[in-house]
Amino acid sequence: MIPSARISSAIELIAAIDNAPRKPADAIANDYFRQRRFIGSGDRRSVSERVWTILRTRRRLSWWLERVGMPANPRMLAAASLLTEGWLLTGVQSSFSGGQFGPTPLNPAEREALAKLEGHTLEHPEMPDPVELEVPDWLVPHLKARFGKWLKTEMAAMDQPATLDLRVNLLRGTIEEAIAALASEGIEAKPTPISPWGLRIEGRRPVSTGAAFQSGLVEIQDEGSQLVAAMVGAKPDMRVVDWCAGAGGKTLALAMTMNNRGHIVACDVSEHRLEGAVRRLRRAGVHNVERHLVTPGDKWAKRRAATFDRVLVDAPCTGTGTWRRNPDARARLMPIDLEELAPKQAMILDQAARLVKIGGRLIYATCSVLLEENDRQIDKFLAEHEGFRLIPLAEAWTLPVPLPGNGPYLSLTPRTHHTDGFFTAVLERMK
Numbered sequence: 001m002i003p004s005a006r007i008s009s010a011i012e013l014i015a016a017i018d019n020a021p022r023k024p025a026d027a028i029a030n031d032y033f034r035q036r037r038f039i040g041s042g043d044r045r046s047v048s049e050r051v052w053t054i055l056r057t058r059r060r061l062s063w064w065l066e067r068v069g070m071p072a073n074p075r076m077l078a079a080a081s082l083l084t085e086g087w088l089l090t091g092v093q094s095s096f097s098g099g100q101f102g103p104t105p106l107n108p109a110e111r112e113a114l115a116k117l118e119g120h121t122l123e124h125p126e127m128p129d130p131v132e133l134e135v136p137d138w139l140v141p142h143l144k145a146r147f148g149k150w151l152k153t154e155m156a157a158m159d160q161p162a163t164l165d166l167r168v169n170l171l172r173g174t175i176e177e178a179i180a181a182l183a184s185e186g187i188e189a190k191p192t193p194i195s196p197w198g199l200r201i202e203g204r205r206p207v208s209t210g211a212a213f214q215s216g217l218v219e220i221q222d223e224g225s226q227l228v229a230a231m232v233g234a235k236p237d238m239r240v241v242d243w244c245a246g247a248g249g250k251t252l253a254l255a256m257t258m259n260n261r262g263h264i265v266a267c268d269v270s271e272h273r274l275e276g277a278v279r280r281l282r283r284a285g286v287h288n289v290e291r292h293l294v295t296p297g298d299k300w301a302k303r304r305a306a307t308f309d310r311v312l313v314d315a316p317c318t319g320t321g322t323w324r325r326n327p328d329a330r331a332r333l334m335p336i337d338l339e340e341l342a343p344k345q346a347m348i349l350d351q352a353a354r355l356v357k358i359g360g361r362l363i364y365a366t367c368s369v370l371l372e373e374n375d376r377q378i379d380k381f382l383a384e385h386e387g388f389r390l391i392p393l394a395e396a397w398t399l400p401v402p403l404p405g406n407g408p409y410l411s412l413t414p415r416t417h418h419t420d421g422f423f424t425a426v427l428e429r430m431k
Contacts, residue, residue: 321421
């Protein structure tokens with residue numbers, strides 16, 4: 001594709017994302033490129049990078065466009081993005097060239113307005129905090145409560161593109177074998193700083209089509225998610241429940257730490273997600289996992305109360321810790337989402353606690369950075385369940401590397417750990 005055609009495709013994709021505001025942008029992008037198989041891999045990567053740059057900076061771009069009297073539509077967002085990256089207006093004009101593949105030419109009003117943006121960066125001292133931070137207005141007090149003086153640097157880290165992290169499946173091979181297998185595909189991977197099973201790749205690479213992935217030697221999993229699985233402390237002789245298993249990402253990691261022995265039950269309320277785990281389990285060579293669909297009135301949990309050594313609750317949450325990967329999710333998040341999720345998390349935690357046997361552990365995790373979904377959920381749970389105690393991070397840590405923090409919980413953020421934002425608390429049932 002010629003450069004102007006890439007910009008035209010980026011504008012089309014932004015428009016498609018805008019037309020489906022409740023659907024994740026990555027799903028829309030997948031559909032977009034699936035319907036346009038003539039777009040090659042290099043062009044797909046270029047278009048995606050342009051779109052994700054706009055999504056990460058959308059509030060600031062929109063603020064600038066409003067300032068110069070232009071609507072923040074996909075076309076103007078694309079043009080403003082180029083200018084704030086240092087392009088000259090003449091270069092933008094040549095890219096908006098019209099013709100068969102490029103965007104239609106800028107009209108006089110557009111040229112006049114965009115000329116006022118030439119030479120400017122995204123930053124401006126008059127920007128309101130929510131705009132500068134690229135977050136919804138209502139969320140700023142919640143983020144300030146969590147990060148305090150580090151708020152701006154934490155949000156700046158959230159604006160950076162995420163690395164591609166892999167977990168080496170030790171049931172299929174070693175770290176060294178995985179690095180060599182990826183290298184044979186032209187992909188350079190380096191060990192992650194904390195997880196002993198993790199590999200990190202810079203940029204977006206088509207890992208899932210290669211032999212290392214297809215053979216089950218590696219799985220795509222953020223290092224933070226790997227550390228959540230490590231905090232479970234699952235061993236080969238244990239009975240373990242992954243209570244909100246979804247498509248089984250952490251289930252796979254638990255099976256690996258258990259060396260494919262013991263017994264894992266992957267539970268979820270979504271049959272579709274559980275069915276999606278089947279192929280992943282087979283590819284990874286995992287055979288100690290049973291799947292269970294949780295339905296209204298289900299007696300399964302009641303019959304197995306107090307019989308499991310470990311129960312992992314990877315609770316549904318706002319996903320605020322994953323904004324590096326899903327910058328569009330910021331615009332979709334509403335106050336009602338948090339209001340509805342907090343009591344739901346408490347209910348799920350209460351249900352899962354009944355499965356833990358005396359001496360066993362309950363592990364609560366989210367990919368959120370908000371206190372309401374993390375610390376405060378644990379405070380509330382402990383106040384209502386005197387039979388449980390909090391196991392501090394220093395005691396719960398299972399890996400032969402330094403602790404990634406000094407608080408009572410595992411609290412990961414992109415700024416401090418270069419992972420997605422994750423929270424994990426480990427609780428022990430004493431009676």
